[in-house]
Each structure stands twice: as structure tokens, then as C-alpha cells.
Amino acid sequence: MYTFEEDKLITELNQKKPKRVLLQLPEGIKREGLRISNLIREKTLTEVILSGEPLWGACDVAVNEAKTLGCEMIIIYGHAKFVNSDFPILYLEARYESDITKIVKKSLPKLESFKKIALATSVQHIHQIPQVTKLIEETGLEVIVPEAKGNAFYDGQVLGCEYSSFKLIADKVDAVVIVANKFHALGVAMSINKPVILVDPFNEEIHNMDEFKDKIIRQRFAAIEKAKQAKKIGIIIGTKLGQKFGSFEFVKEKLKKINKEYVMISMSEITNDKLINLYDIEAFVELACPRIAIDAAGMFDKPLLTAREFAVLCGDLEWNDLLEKGFL
Ligand code: SF4
The missing domain is CATH 3.40.50.11860 (Diphthamide synthesis DPH1/DPH2 domain 3)
Structure with a gap:
């Protein structure tokens, strides 16, 4: 379901040659810890310690934990670059490779009342933006992909706490389509006064976030x-x-x-x-x-x-x- 930038991981470690690294994985992919640790051991001279602590977001860089354990680098999976730090941090992405066209097509009738929408997604799906844009544009809708601003690394990337790009284009669109999960869609809904439609490929659900937003x-x-x-x-x-x-x-x-x-x-x-x-x-x-x-x-x-x-x-x-x- 995911790809893990393994070539980049091994190349970076063999170039920088840290003696020991701290590996941080989000809860959803912690099960990959053993496999990635084995890979690092087989292909590099680096010792790896898997952090058992939760990794809630790209902000959650365990510099103190790494220093305490004598690690010379942190490897964070599942997020694009977010934090600037003097301590070496390697951000590696976990891209979702399953086909999402079915759920996107299912969402199209919900977009019929709009003329122009903004489209954004979490980093796992960022490479699928052109494909989703095409599917939506084929219905005659105009699609804007918000430019990366602030802590967002990619155009069209939605984070849990960075919505400056959405605020800039809010007046130009009728609604926002978020291909991600409820957490990201709610964040957008709580940031701007526009309808937000969630297309959730994992749970295969489509939601208008209005009701949930009102409750919050x-x-x-x-x-x-x-x-x-x-x-x-x-x-x-x-x-x-x-x-x-x-x-x-x-x-x-x-x-x-x-x-x-x-x-x-x-x-x-x-x-x-x-x-x-x-x-x-x-x-x-x-x-x-x-x-x-x-x-x-x-x-x-x-x-x-x-x-x-x-x-x-x-x-x-x-x-x-x-x-x-x-x-x-
Ligand atoms: S919303 Fe922002 S601060 Fe909160 S966990 Fe996510 S990246 Fe970190």
C-alpha cells in the first residue's frame, strides 16, 4: 500500500555514516519498524533504535530522546520537512500507492453545485494530485491547488496546523476538497468559511464537514x-x-x-x-x-x-x- 523511499534512506546513511540513528514512525506504520531496522542493518554500518514513543506529527521530532541515546541523526517517516533544527533530521515519506480513483469518482456528484474548488491532500497522496485534478476537471469544474505556504512543503499539501495557503484562496473558490482524513478536513473547515468535502481513501468515505464543524x-x-x-x-x-x-x-x-x-x-x-x-x-x-x-x-x-x-x-x-x- 505504501512506498518508503528506501533507496534514499540507504544512500543518505551510507553518505553521512552516522554511527547510531533514532527511527521515528507514526503509529499507522510502526509495524514497519522491524523491517526498516533490518534493512538499515543489512545495507549500512549504522545502528538503529526504533522509538517506541508516539509520533503525532512532523513537529514531533525527538531530539532530546536521540541525544540521550547517543544518536547522531533522526529518521522520521511519513512526513515532509517541517522543523528546522541544528540536529540532523532525515524526513522520509510514506506514499500511498493504492488506486484512489474509485472513491474520487464517487465524490463527484457531491461537487455538482460548485463551479470552482480548491484541492488539497496529505503528504501520503501528494503525488496523486494531478490524477485527482484531472478526474474533477473532466466534470467541468475548475480546480485550484493551493501553493505551499508556511510549514507546508508541497503545493496542495494539507497539514494539521498550517492553513495560510487556504486562507489566501478562500475567496476564489466555492468549496475545498480534501483527499485525506477527518483530521485534515476539519482543520481546513475550522480555518476558512467555505464548505469542505472530505474524500477519505482509507475508510472509503465522503463527508461534508459542515455538521462536524458546527459541533466543534x-x-x-x-x-x-x-x-x-x-x-x-x-x-x-x-x-x-x-x-x-x-x-x-x-x-x-x-x-x-x-x-x-x-x-x-x-x-x-x-x-x-x-x-x-x-x-x-x-x-x-x-x-x-x-x-x-x-x-x-x-x-x-x-x-x-x-x-x-x-x-x-x-x-x-x-x-x-x-x-x-x-x-x-
Ligand atoms: S497539527 Fe501541527 S503541531 Fe499538531 S501534531 Fe500535527 S504537525 Fe504537530
């Missing part, structure tokens, strides 16, 4: 309103290399101005179990991955806001502006 927006409104009542607020500073969204200095100064007590908390994985122990804190602002607050709201007992949502709490932004400008 209601949850976000409730979380912000509850957080406004809090007198004691925790500012969670993420320790992952690529997860820096907002400034804790800024949040701290704003909280002082609105007379809220605060504590700054460092955290790698943000979970409800960890937050429960901070029992006197009534609400949290997280400056790590914004999708933790937005997507996992139901998993937290106390309100957990993103940096953008905090702007509403402290009065810098109106709720309607947040709706207009997007949550991400």
Missing part, C-alpha cells in the same frame, strides 16, 4: 465562556521542538492585566490525567499543538484553549472575528 464550534464557544470565569489559569508550554504556537510571555502579561492568577507549566504530551493533578487550576491555555484543544475537547474535564482562543478570553478578539478569521 459549539464546544469551543462553551470552553471559552467557561475559561472566562476562571480565576486561576495554567499556561501550558509545549516542549516538543515543532510545537510553538503563541508566546507565553504574551499570555502571562495579558493575564496579569485582567487580574487572573497564573502558573506556567511545561508539558510534552497534554492529557487530562496530567491536568487533573493541577486541581486548583480552573482553565488552561495551551501553546503546543492547537489541535489538542480543538479536536480533543471532550477528553478534558476543564477548559483548554488555544492561543487564538485566548485572544477572545482576554478581549483582544471578538468571538465573531474568530469565526471569521478561523480557529487555526
Whole structure:
């Protein structure tokens, strides 16, 4: 189903000759760990340690883990380049090679009411963009592929937290088609005010994201309103290399101005179990991955806001502006 850029992996390792590397794989392809480790051992002089920790995104580079283990390089699979670091990182992609034309064709009747759409996909399908574009254009629709901006490496690439390219073209299209999963489609839906149609090749599903978006927006409104009542607020500073969204200095100064007590908390994985122990804190602002607050709201007992949502709490932004400008 996937290709793993194995030639590039072996060539890079034989050229750079690191003594030991840390291999990071997303959960969906962790089962490839043994095979890729064996391949590295057979074809190079490099020792490999497979990280058993989760790899949630391209941001999740385990530099500290690699240094602790004496590794000279990190190999991250399943993502395009995202983080700039002095530590050597080799990003390798896992491209999905199965035929997706059937599910794309099935989605075409859902696009009939539009004249012009934007088309984007996750990095696993990025090479399939020309094929999908052609299928959609054959119905008479005009297709725009958003140019790579910010942390996106490819034109037409959708990430979980980078939507600047979608904001730039939002006024020019009637809808956005996302060939990926619900996570990516929701991100686009929460960023711009356009219908988002998800074409999910793995689950063979097609969804209009409007209803799901409305549900999340209601949850976000409730979380912000509850957080406004809090007198004691925790500012969670993420320790992952690529997860820096907002400034804790800024949040701290704003909280002082609105007379809220605060504590700054460092955290790698943000979970409800960890937050429960901070029992006197009534609400949290997280400056790590914004999708933790937005997507996992139901998993937290106390309100957990993103940096953008905090702007509403402290009065810098109106709720309607947040709706207009997007949550991400
Ligand atoms: S910050 Fe969150 S959404 Fe962005 S790449 Fe990392 S895990 Fe994905």
C-alpha cells in the first residue's frame, strides 16, 4: 500500500555514516519498524533504535530522546520537512500507492453545485494530485491547488496546523476538497468559511464537514465562556521542538492585566490525567499543538484553549472575528 523511499534512506546513511540513528514512525506504520531496522542493518554500518514513543506529527521530532541515546541523526517517516533544527533530521515519506480513483469518482456528484474548488491532500497522496485534478476537471469544474505556504512543503499539501495557503484562496473558490482524513478536513473547515468535502481513501468515505464543524464550534464557544470565569489559569508550554504556537510571555502579561492568577507549566504530551493533578487550576491555555484543544475537547474535564482562543478570553478578539478569521 505504501512506498518508503528506501533507496534514499540507504544512500543518505551510507553518505553521512552516522554511527547510531533514532527511527521515528507514526503509529499507522510502526509495524514497519522491524523491517526498516533490518534493512538499515543489512545495507549500512549504522545502528538503529526504533522509538517506541508516539509520533503525532512532523513537529514531533525527538531530539532530546536521540541525544540521550547517543544518536547522531533522526529518521522520521511519513512526513515532509517541517522543523528546522541544528540536529540532523532525515524526513522520509510514506506514499500511498493504492488506486484512489474509485472513491474520487464517487465524490463527484457531491461537487455538482460548485463551479470552482480548491484541492488539497496529505503528504501520503501528494503525488496523486494531478490524477485527482484531472478526474474533477473532466466534470467541468475548475480546480485550484493551493501553493505551499508556511510549514507546508508541497503545493496542495494539507497539514494539521498550517492553513495560510487556504486562507489566501478562500475567496476564489466555492468549496475545498480534501483527499485525506477527518483530521485534515476539519482543520481546513475550522480555518476558512467555505464548505469542505472530505474524500477519505482509507475508510472509503465522503463527508461534508459542515455538521462536524458546527459541533466543534459549539464546544469551543462553551470552553471559552467557561475559561472566562476562571480565576486561576495554567499556561501550558509545549516542549516538543515543532510545537510553538503563541508566546507565553504574551499570555502571562495579558493575564496579569485582567487580574487572573497564573502558573506556567511545561508539558510534552497534554492529557487530562496530567491536568487533573493541577486541581486548583480552573482553565488552561495551551501553546503546543492547537489541535489538542480543538479536536480533543471532550477528553478534558476543564477548559483548554488555544492561543487564538485566548485572544477572545482576554478581549483582544471578538468571538465573531474568530469565526471569521478561523480557529487555526
Ligand atoms: S503541531 Fe499538531 S497539527 Fe501541527 S504537525 Fe504537530 S501534531 Fe500535527
